[in-house]
Amino acid sequence: MRDGAHAGADPCPAHAGAGERPALFGPDFLADPYPAYAWLREHAPVHRATLPSGVEAWLVTRYRDARAALADPRLSKNPSRHSADRHAAGRVGIPGERGAGLMTHLLNIDPPDHTRLRRLVSQAFTPRRVAAFEPRVRELTERLVDGFAERGSADLIDEFAFPLPIYAICDLLGVPAEDQDDFRSWAGMMLHTSGKRGGVGRAVKRMRGYLAELIHRKRLAPGDDLISGLIRASDHGEQLTEDEAAAMAFILLFAGFETTVNLIGNGVHALLRHPEQLALLRAGLAAGDERLLATAVEELLRFDGPVELATWRFATERLTLGGQLVESGEPVLVVLAAADRDPERFEAPNTLDLRRVDNPHLGYGHGIHYCLGAPLARAEARTAFAVLLRRLPDLRWASGAPEPRWRGGLIMRGLRSLPVEFTPARVTGRQ
Template sequence: MTPHASLPDTELPDPVPLTGCPYKRDPYPLYARMREAGPVHRVLFPSGVRAWLVTGYDAAHAALNDDRLGKNHDRGNDRWRARASIMPEPQHSRLQVHLLHQDPPRHTRMRRLVTDAFSPRRIDRLTPRFQELADRLVDRLPATGPADLVDGFAAHFPFRVLAEVIGLPGRSASRFDRDWGKVVQPVGPADPGRPLYEARLHGLQSYIAEIVAHKRAHPADDLLGRLVAARDQGELTREERDSMIFQLLVAGQEPVTNQITTALVALLRHPAHLARLRDDPGLLPRAVEELLRYDSAFELTTWRFFDRDSDLYGTEVPAGDSVIVSLCAANRDPRRFPDPDTLDLDRSPNPHLAFGHGIHFCPGAALARAELRIALGTLLARLPGLRLAVADEDLAWIPAVLGRGTARLPVGYDRRL
C-alpha cells in the first residue's frame, strides 16, 4: 500500500500530510510525486507543525548550503513556536542550544571542540575495539534463530561505541536508559503521553549533571572531559555544554541504530545482494554508501528559517516558517541517480546526502560509516542463513518524525558462528 493511495496521481493536498503507518513504512512513492510536482511543498506533521519541505536533489543540496537559512530556534515565528517548541522550559533553553540549532560564528566555535574526537584517523585507530564490541554482542545472541536484532544488537552497539569515543565512564554507560532518546520525538502539551515525556526529560537532565560532576572530579583528555573543561574555562556556557552532551548521547547513537536496521532490511529484501556482500566483505565500504543513499535513517533534516520573507525555488516562504530538507527524497532523485529505486552495490559515484552537506555536515560521519561496516560485516559473517522471521509488512517502523528505522527486527538464521 502506498501513502495517500486514494489520491489521484495528479493531486497533492496542501499541506501534504506526512502521517500514518503506510507513509512511515514506505515514504518514497509520496516523495516521488512531490518531486515531480516541484521542489518545495507545504507539509503537515503529526504534531500539527506545518513546514516547507524541499524534495529534489539539486534543491536540497542548495538549501543545505544556503546561508540565508539559519538553524537557531530564535528565528522561528510565533506560528512555528506554538507547536514546535515542545520541550518545556527550562529544559528547552538548557538542552536545545547544541550544534544542530546554531549558526556561525557560534556554531563554528562549538563544532571545533568535537571534530578531533570523530576524525577518520582516530576512528581507524579505534576500529579493532569496535570489532570487539560487535563480536561480544553477537556472542550473546541465541545459538540459532530467531532473534530480534534491534534488542540483541542494533540498540546496543552504537551506544557502546559512542561511550568509547567520547569517554563516557563505564558506570554511567551501564545506566543509560535508551528511552531517554525519545525526548526528541514530539509530544505536545495536551498529549496523554506528556507526563512520561517530561519524566524522561528530567531523567536525562539528571544523567547529564552526573556525567559533568564525574568528569569534573576525574579530569580526562577525552571529549566529555574537554567539554566540561571548556565550560569551566569560559569557552562554553553551561547551556552549550549540556546541550552538546545531550546531542552526543541522543544524535550520536539512535540514528546509527536505525541505520543498521534500514540497511539490514534492504539486504534482507535483496537476498542476492546479501549473499554477495557476505561472500566478499571487501565490497562493504561501497555497499555502505549505497545503503545510506537507498534508505537513510536521517529521513528529514531539522528546522531551518529565513529571517525575512524569501523566495525558495519559486515559492514565497514567510520569515520564521520552518524549512526542512528531505534527505531521503533527494537521495532517490532520478535526475541525479540512475534507477534511484534500485539497490546497486556497485553504484559509483554516489554523492548521497545522508549526512547532510555544508557547515552542518554530520561531524560523526566517519564514525557512523565505520559502525555500519563493522555491524553489517559481523552479522553477515557470523549468522549464516540470515533472513526475516516475520512478513515484511509486519515490520514495525518507528513513528519518529525525522528518522527511519524499525522498532524490532525479528530474524532467523541457521546458527551462530
C-alpha cells in the same frame, strides 16, 4: 494569505494530469514514503504541509533544491530566535531540550556561534579518536552477536542495532560502565516514545542531570574520553562552558545513537529484501574482501537512510526556494529521503546497487551542518554488517514474521523490530 498557500491543512497546488497526491504522515506513508515523495518531487517540489504536530512547514524534495537549502545561510537553525513559542511547546526541535538547558549544540545555532563551537568540538572529536575507537566497536559488536548466535533467532533491533551505538557512544564519551544501563534506559525512552513529547522530555531531563554531574567529575579527574576532551578543548583561550559541554555531549548521544540504530536496522532490512545484493556482499566478505563494505554503507544511507528529514530550519528573510516564495520566519524541512531518490541526480534511484560509486547522497547533510559524527556512524555500520554476515552467513527474515512495523518521529525513520533467524552458531567464548 498568499495565493491560497495558507488556506486549509496541507494545501497542494493543482497540476494538470498530476493525479491525486498521496496522503502524508499516515500509516501507509510511514511504511513506504517513497511514492508520495516521488509525487511531490514531480508536482510540488517545495510544498507547504501541515505536520502531525500541527506546525505548517515547507517540504523540500528535489535534490538540487535540497542541497542548496542545506547550505543556505538565510535558513537559520536557531529555533529560540525564530520559533520560540513552538520550540517551548516541543513542536519543533527536540522535546525537553529547552527546559533542560541543552540548547547550545550544533543543531540549534548559526554562525558565528556555530563556527566557534564546531571548531572547539572538532578538537576533541577527531578522526584519530574515531579510528582508535574502531577496535572497541568491533569488540562490542562481537559480544552482542555472542548473546544470540547460539539461539538461531533474534530481534536485531532490540538485541543488536539498538545497544551497539548506545554502548559505543557511552564508551567514547567516558560514561562509566556501571552507569551505561541508565543511559540505555533513557535512550530507549527517547526511541520508543518518538512523537510523544512528554516521554522524550522526561528522558532528556534525566540525561541532563546525569551529564552535569559527570562533567563536574571529569573536570576534577579528566581522562582520555570525549567529555574530557570537550572540557579541555580551547581556541584562542576560549573554552566550552559547562552548559555547552553538556549540550554537545547530549546531542552526540541523541543524534548519534538513533541514526545508527536506523542505519543498521534499515540497512539489514534492505539487504534481506534484495537477496542478490546481499549475496554480493556475503561473497566479498567470505573471501576476506571488505572493500565493498564502504560503497555498500553509502548506498544503504542513500536508499533507505536513517534520517528522513533534516532538522528544522527557519527563513530569516523572504526568499525563493525551488521557485516557491517562502516568507520570513516560516519553517523549512529538507526531505533527505526524497532528495536521495531524485532521478535527476541518481541513475535508477529506486534500485539498491551496492557497487554504486557516483553517490553524493545527503544522508548526513551538506554544508556547515554536515554531521560531525558521520565517521563514527560509518565505522559502526561497516563493523555491524561485516560481523553479522561473517558470523551468521545464512541470516534471513524470520519465517512467519509479520510485515515490518516502522517507527517515525518526523525526522527519523526506522524499524520497531527486525526478527531474523539463522543457523545457530557456536560461541567459543570471549573476554
